[in-house]
Amino acid sequence: MRVHLIVFVYLMAGTGVAQTAQQRTITINVAKSLSSAPLNIWWPTDGSVLSGTQPFKARLENIPLSSYTMYWSVDGGQLNLMTDSTVGGDHKEASVDLTGWTWRDAGSSYGPFSVTFTAKDTSGAIVNTKAITIYPQNSWVDTKQLVLSKTRISKR
Numbered sequence: 834m835r836v837h838l839i840v841f842v843y844l845m846a847g848t849g850v851a852q853t854a855q856q857r858t859i860t861i862n863v864a865k866s867l868s869s870a871p872l873n874i875w876w877p878t879d880g881s882v883l884s885g886t887q888p889f890k891a892r893l894e895n896i897p898l899s900s901y902t903m904y905w906s907v908d909g910g911q912l913n914l915m916t917d918s919t920v921g922g923d924h925k926e927a928s929v930d931l932t933g934w935t936w937r938d939a940g941s942s943y944g945p946f947s948v949t950f951t952a953k954d955t956s957g958a959i960v961n962t963k964a965i966t967i968y969p970q971n972s973w974v975d976t977k978q979l980v981l982s983k984t985r986i987s988k989r
Contacts, residue, residue, distance in 0.1 A: 867952065867960040870896045874950055875924060877967050882942050883931055884970035889915065891950040892924040893961065901960065904951045905929070912951060931969040944968040 875890035877883055889905050892898075903925035904912035915925035937943050949964040 867893060867896060867901055867954050870894050870961065872950060872952055872961040872963045874963060874965055877948070877965065879965040880967075882968045882970050885932065886928055886930045889927045889929050889948070889950075890918075890924050891915070891952075891963075892922075893952050898923050898925070900955065902953045902955075904953070906949050906951065907934070907946050909947070909949070931967075934969040935971075938971065940971065942968040942971050 870893040873892055873894055875892070877887055877889065891903055891905075893901055893903075898917040898919075903915040905915060905927055906912050913927060913929075915927040918924055918926040934946060935943055937946065945966045945968055947964050948967055949962055951959060952961045954960050
């Protein structure tokens with residue numbers, strides 16, 4: 834944010850009487866601290882059960898998108914870059930396919946998986962992180978249960 838101030842400078846002669854007034858404009862850049870901006874996760878929500886491809890969405894509140902980068906990671910793994918989006922409001926977004934998230938079977942779902950959103954300033958320093966837990970739906974179990982139900986019906 835820029836603040837413009839108009840300052841009047843009075844030049845004094847040796848007599849102590851103001852003789853000339855000159856106008857000067859001073860520009861002061863006021864920077865919001867990125868680390869104090871709340872990191873808001875729009876989607877997915879904490880504890881949600883999801884399937885297919887999902888849009889991961891997050892933002893630093895009231896901070897221009899050009900002032901930071903956002904990443905997502907799962908279970909402390911690699912950082913995955915998110916892109917800028919203005920659809921529905923300024924935020925960072927990544928399209929994430931959850932169908933391969935099968936390494937932790939919990940029966941009717943996989944997981945829990947910890948998804949961490951990491952915001953970095955333009956120099957690459959981490960300014961904020963926030964984690965949620967998600968559960969990708971185990972479609973194989975749902976299909977298996979459906980097939981068993983049909984088999985029981987047909988045996989009657």
